Amino acid sequence: MGITLAEEITLLSLDDESGSVKQRPSVGWAVAGALLLELVLAERVRVSGKYLELVDGSPTGEELLDGRAESIRAWMGGRSKRRVTDWLTKDQAKAIGAAVERLSGRGVVVEERRKALGVFPVRRYPEADGTVERELRERLASAVIDGAEPDGRTASLVALIHAAGLHSLAFPGVPRKEVEARTAEMAEGQWAAESVRAAIRDMRLAMAAVTAATVATVV
Secondary structure, three states: OOOOHHHHHHHHHEOOOOOOEOOHHHHHHHHHHHHHHHHHHOOOEEEEOOEEEEOOOOOOOOHHHHHHHHHHHHHHOOOOOEEHHHHHHHHHHHHHHHHHHHHHHHOOEOOEEEEEOOOEEEEEOOEOOHHHHHHHHHHHHHHHOOOOOOOHHHHHHHHHHHHHOOHHHHOOOOOHHHHHHHHHHHHHOOOOOHHHHHHHHHHHHHHHHHHHHHHHHHO
16 A cells, blocks of 8 residues: 555645645545545445444554554444444544654655744644655546546545545646536445445535534534
8 A cells, every 4th residue: 555545635735835734624524534434445444324333453554544443443442333423523633643644754744843933832744755746636637637537546535535625625726616526426436335435425424514513603
């Protein structure tokens, strides 16, 4: 495996120079969903209806995924299943940090520490190796803009981008209406098992529920 789906979404969201995360709330949901989806693809967890189950405790060999699997196991607390939306709600605040640390460990981004206003510690992760992001964006453009047949991982990534509404991050400078129909088509396509599509659907429902609750609180 190269970089994970979660790292790919994180890389698309990072400003190349400042290293700050753009559209952080939506990216947090997408990265949490990507980590879960990766575990579904690796057959370590299963999404059955609205519920999440652990099915295999063996390591994947990818430290980012294995760490998340262990966190899910602890969160399950011995129960056979819990709601997938509850896990995504819990994980979305931490998922970006975990993905960024893995990118830093790979040498794709570099960690910079400074103090804002001379007091508050701030971390930024500007890009160190632009090759990975360039190849990623070329792969996305080929599948979405040029209409090439995507492989399963690319289709998974596009489905996550579509669910989280990250079109402007994945395709900067391209009007959303020019890519949204294609990303929707790929998100609903028969490129993956129902369990994988269910994971993406539940992520979208979780995002919608939290958005609605936020609006109600503000009003």
